[in-house]
Amino acid sequence: MLRVEARSKLTGREVFIDDLPAEDIWWAGTVRSSLPRGRIRDIHFGSGIDWSSLIVVDHRDIPGPNEVQMIERDMPVLAADVVRHVHEPIVLLAHPSRRIVRQAVQAISVTIDPDEPMLDFRHPPTPQQIQYGSDNVFKKLKIEKGTVDEALAAAPIVVEGEYETGAQEHVYIEPQGMQAQVENDVLVVKGSMQCPYYIQHALMHALNRNEKQVRVIQTATGGGFGGKEDYPSIIALHAALLAIKGNRPVRLIYDRQEDMAATTKRHPALIRHRTGVDHHGRLLVQDIDVLLDGGAYVTLSPVVLSRSIIHAAGPYHCENVRIQGRVVLTNSVPFGAFRGFGAPQSQFANERQIDRIAHELNIDPVQIRKINLIKDGQTTATNQVINDGADRIQVLDRAIDLAEYHDRKKAHEVFNVQHPTLRRGIGVASFFHGAGFTGSGEVQLASQIHIHGRPDGILEVRSSNVEMGQGALTVFTQIVAERMAYDQDYIVIVAADTSVVPNSGPTVASRTSMIVGKLLEQACDDLSRQLNGESNTDGTALKDAIIRWHHIRPDQELIGKAQYNMPPDIHWNDLTYEGDAYSAFAWSTHIAEVEIDLRTFVIRVINFTAVQEIGKVLNETLARGQIQGGITQAIGWALLEQCHWNNGSMQNNNLSDYVIPTCPDVPPIAVEFLESPTPHGAQGAKGIGELPMNGPAPAILNAIAQATGADPRSIPLTPEQLMETLLT
Amino acid sequence: MTIAPENNMVDVSFTLNGKLVDVSVSATDRLLDTLRYDLRLAGTKEGCGEGECGACTVLLDGLPVNACLIFTFQVRNREVQTIESIDAHELEEFHSEGATQCGACSPGVVMTALWIRNHPSLLQTHQLSRLMAGNLCRCTGYDAIVKSLEASLSIQERN
Numbered sequence A: 001m002l003r004v005e006a007r008s009k010l011t012g013r014e015v016f017i018d019d020l021p022a023e024d025i026w027w028a029g030t031v032r033s034s035l036p037r038g039r040i041r042d043i044h045f046g047s048g049i050d051w052s053s054l055i056v057v058d059h060r061d062i063p064g065p066n067e068v069q070m071i072e073r074d075m076p077v078l079a080a081d082v083v084r085h086v087h088e089p090i091v092l093l094a095h096p097s098r099r100i101v102r103q104a105v106q107a108i109s110v111t112i113d114p115d116e117p118m119l120d121f122r123h124p125p126t127p128q129q130i131q132y133g134s135d136n137v138f139k140k141l142k143i144e145k146g147t148v149d150e151a152l153a154a155a156p157i158v159v160e161g162e163y164e165t166g167a168q169e170h171v172y173i174e175p176q177g178m179q180a181q182v183e184n185d186v187l188v189v190k191g192s193m194q195c196p197y198y199i200q201h202a203l204m205h206a207l208n209r210n211e212k213q214v215r216v217i218q219t220a221t222g223g224g225f226g227g228k229e230d231y232p233s234i235i236a237l238h239a240a241l242l243a244i245k246g247n248r249p250v251r252l253i254y255d256r257q258e259d260m261a262a263t264t265k266r267h268p269a270l271i272r273h274r275t276g277v278d279h280h281g282r283l284l285v286q287d288i289d290v291l292l293d294g295g296a297y298v299t300l301s302p303v304v305l306s307r308s309i310i311h312a313a314g315p316y317h318c319e320n321v322r323i324q325g326r327v328v329l330t331n332s333v334p335f336g337a338f339r340g341f342g343a344p345q346s347q348f349a350n351e352r353q354i355d356r357i358a359h360e361l362n363i364d365p366v367q368i369r370k371i372n373l374i375k376d377g378q379t380t381a382t383n384q385v386i387n388d389g390a391d392r393i394q395v396l397d398r399a400i401d402l403a404e405y406h407d408r409k410k411a412h413e414v415f416n417v418q419h420p421t422l423r424r425g426i427g428v429a430s431f432f433h434g435a436g437f438t439g440s441g442e443v444q445l446a447s448q449i450h451i452h453g454r455p456d457g458i459l460e461v462r463s464s465n466v467e468m469g470q471g472a473l474t475v476f477t478q479i480v481a482e483r484m485a486y487d488q489d490y491i492v493i494v495a496a497d498t499s500v501v502p503n504s505g506p507t508v509a510s511r512t513s514m515i516v517g518k519l520l521e522q523a524c525d526d527l528s529r530q531l532n533g534e535s536n537t538d539g540t541a542l543k544d545a546i547i548r549w550h551h552i553r554p555d556q557e558l559i560g561k562a563q564y565n566m567p568p569d570i571h572w573n574d575l576t577y578e579g580d581a582y583s584a585f586a587w588s589t590h591i592a593e594v595e596i597d598l599r600t601f602v603i604r605v606i607n608f609t610a611v612q613e614i615g616k617v618l619n620e621t622l623a624r625g626q627i628q629g630g631i632t633q634a635i636g637w638a639l640l641e642q643c644h645w646n647n648g649s650m651q652n653n654n655l656s657d658y659v660i661p662t663c664p665d666v667p668p669i670a671v672e673f674l675e676s677p678t679p680h681g682a683q684g685a686k687g688i689g690e691l692p693m694n695g696p697a698p699a700i701l702n703a704i705a706q707a708t709g710a711d712p713r714s715i716p717l718t719p720e721q722l723m724e725t726l727l728t
Numbered sequence B: 001m002t003i004a005p006e007n008n009m010v011d012v013s014f015t016l017n018g019k020l021v022d023v024s025v026s027a028t029d030r031l032l033d034t035l036r037y038d039l040r041l042a043g044t045k046e047g048c049g050e051g052e053c054g055a056c057t058v059l060l061d062g063l064p065v066n067a068c069l070i071f072t073f074q075v076r077n078r079e080v081q082t083i084e085s086i087d088a089h090e091l092e093e094f095h096s097e098g099a100t101q102c103g104a105c106s107p108g109v110v111m112t113a114l115w116i117r118n119h120p121s122l123l124q125t126h127q128l129s130r131l132m133a134g135n136l137c138r139c140t141g142y143d144a145i146v147k148s149l150e151a152s153l154s155i156q157e158r159n
């Protein structure tokens, strides 16, 4: 099935939030902190502005608690007395003229008495820098399996390593934006988002409204990648406060620079490994320490840390594993969700570590992975028994074949001897990604989905999971079409509007196709059952049956429903961090080939191969698009995308100075899928949205190490950094 | 501080998607805003506002330009073509190859692609990927965009 909304997107007819008619709109702007930490002393409204013509909002206008409802409630909607990071919002303005709003924002000066900021997460805070608990630690987690200290003492070889990864900006091409207005006492907020119900809950909490008084509607969302998971709650609150105070429709659109400066990014990480191996390269013990920079507020950091440590030991079997994780406060713009959610950071470290061990033992990087990849019946770090029928070695072997790894490696060795200035290398990374919320998260979400059989015979899916480019509308349409043998022209997926759709959870964690898609299948079956088990192999008969049903029962609704229940074979212990962390993992091996110019240190990725076992390919074009897009984003993270920080604020907050991959930067990417269906996903599918983010950075750095003999351990590896690594 | 007067207006006529239009704009109004907010053609997108992303690509006298970097008065008596002039049936290969995901880059990508398709001789001197380098896409990884453009070029050649 082709993407259902592709034509309207290709021809510019798709309506994003800033494409709505703007005749009566008041435009909003945000006055922000210029310091990373301090106490607000004075807010001065400059001359030359007719302030009475603007809507002006500060923290005193918040009807409920001044808290953004997320995992915790530590983040204020608007700073009241103190600021904890540069760009923290303090005052909001709106006016019918965008020009006047921009000028008014400039005309406000906020005087802040500075306090000592905490800026480098790698060092412990001084007493003056403590701002959260007794140690600035937002969350601490630990996984322990076997006897790590004994195994380390006994291991014949121990390899240590320290790895760093940088922040990454999402750069969804549509910047963030929301529009709010009050209609008959109902606050209606529309905009670009991944999680309508997160926003509804945040609005209810801070604005003291019940769910009937808050309606959230998703408009076309021009990319999210996690960046529109948590932050839109803040923008929605800001737009809503202005709309309520001024009783006007208010639109708050960030331009690119404000978006890059103020919104969340991928958590920077510092990861240490101590690995005990035998002489063949078998893993005996893994001791891993993961430290994440959380920025100024908790946001989603605890769950990012959780996913990060669960993936930190990689797709390998090892009897003794200890993974300790911490995420700490700094006075930086808060870090948040970004495709992969902590797993790319920890698997980058692990896959570099595996290669370095192979190098030290002088064994082939492919061989060491083969020895250690989990075989059916073996366990992950959390003692989750893997018995999914997938063959991780086959995934690796297929990637090796497809990339002609051994031939290419030899050819590069010859090339490197002959060429005066160019060096080529080939690198491997094997990794995994668990789909859905971690551990008991899906049970707590208790997602629901509805499918309505309408009087006109149309099947209407109601879900809070949104289309943001990943293909949710198409996959849902396809799942219904196949489950009900229905013509796709008679299937609609309604817009995610909290007054219409049930809460099927957030559009995150690669959960939409797999977990919500599976629920949708169950809802389809529920609908069929109500039609007295009308066969769902004949869609035309089913459609007639739906129309008949309504004839007999006018004014009644025919709804197939499903709600998530923990499958009986899944067991997770949140206290010990043991058990089935995810109901399914997707498995993958990436192979990258690079070419480095020793005169300029420019690194080019010249070839890329991605093989993945994803349960079942629901839609080949969409799946390939997810893999290729994810790999491209990860190439950027590995080589190009560097945030320059000053006082916890991104200095290069524009697309001239923060460089993402362009068309010629991307190598040919060969993509191949293997299928081992999981009972926990729609038609056997596993989530794939985040998977491809994990492999490219380590595969590329492994290739660079091989090409040059360097031992790079941090990303982004820009030409400057590579030069430093090679010349020192 | 003082507010720059907004009444510093100029009249501009130009051809937009084949029709003559007259607008009265401020001297510093960007073509992008005139199109989106005054003429209500919201198909052209703003991704960066500084000439880096290409989401705002329109054709000016047949050449792709960034509408965020052009003042409206600069298009006086010239010809502007936007995504609104394009019909979906011209883009079948883009549909089938998966050239759009979130759609935010797509109108700009399509305008550049159509320029290439209208001038296939460009490919004798330039690589396709280089010609597309001014249009950022964060979703697709570009492969599907390049493939659909290649497919559409080869169909055009056959006809």
Ligand code: FES
Binding pocket: B045, B046, B047, B048, B049, B050, B051, B052, B053, B054, B055, B056, B057, B066, B067, B068, B069
């Ligand atoms: S908006 Fe014009 S190039 Fe980005």
Ligand code: FES
Binding pocket: A173, A222, A223, A469, B099, B100, B101, B102, B103, B104, B105, B106, B136, B137, B138, B139, B140
């Ligand atoms: S399709 Fe989303 S940016 Fe290109």
